Amino acid sequence: MDWMDGLLFPIMAVVAWIMVQFHDLLSAAGLDPAGGAAWALSIVGLVIVIRILLIPLFFKQIKASRGMQLIQPEMQALQKKYKGRTDPASREAQSREMMELYRKHGTNPFASCLPLLLQSPIFFALFRVLYELPRLAEGTYPRADAIGPMTQELAAQAEQATIFGAPLAGTFMQANGVWQIQLVTVVLIIAMSATTFLTQRQLTMKNMPPAALEGPMAQQQKVLLYVLPLIFAFSGVNFPIGVLIYWTTTNLWSMGQQFYTIRRMPAPGSAAEAALKARKARKAASRGETPETVEGTTTAVIEERPRSGQRQQPKRKDRAKGRPQTGAGQASGTETNGSDDAGPTAGDDGTTPTGGR
Structure with a gap:
């Protein structure tokens, strides 16, 4: 696999540099430099750095995946x-x-795969760094005396670091009967497969409208939902413990990031959008507001209520009699009085009415 190291060596150097920086920071914070906790948390730090750099691509992935599901009817x-x-x-x-x-x-069918494709070289680079720790510690690594800042001394320290008795470079297939390695790898493989399943299910089931969950592509997504965890479970027996830590931490980060994104920006018509509207309605009700749905969006109309302790002033009612007339009303009254003073008027037949006898 020296040819792979030749291709990945620059990325391996970057991965080793990030790990060493976190290791030095954790050692300065009081952790044992030769302990497994410091090196395992260094791998977690590597995940944090990589995922922060991939945040813009993550949002593009969410948008592309959502768009591909929404255009299924068309x-x-x-x-x-x-x-x-x-x-x-x-x-x-x-x-x-x-x-x-x-x-x-x-949208684009390839945009949803971009973050995974960009993480693949980092994944394989970490795999090679951990795999080459024994040869690097022995001084027999053929390419160089060090991988970035990962010197022979640090490599020997990282190789001997253990978590629950299992070294970071240990694999299930090369456990040689050491039950600690087998136990830790099995637990991490289960965690990696479970978080992979939950991450995909969270994205495809909760954040998609019912219409987008039908059709050939939706069926493929459902198949991958169950197939991918099985693939990782069977291939995980060949992964070093450090790589399993990296992948499980990546899945946990993805779950948290997706949970925040789906909760704040759900897809239209999805169950997550219905939950968001329900939360807004509950908040509106707790503030004494009346939630009303207008054109598919939830708005809050605040009801005016009298303040406690404030006396209600009675409304003034205009009296029907004795109300002064102004303007046109006065003019109309004047004209009426004037016509009454003018005497009797002629009837419809031209005769003058006479008083009753």
């Missing part, structure tokens, strides 16, 4: 439109309309 209609048409012109037209659909909704 995608199915497009596939139905060109079903059975295998001529080159139809295929070209279908591809063109599909790309236009992606552009219209601002």
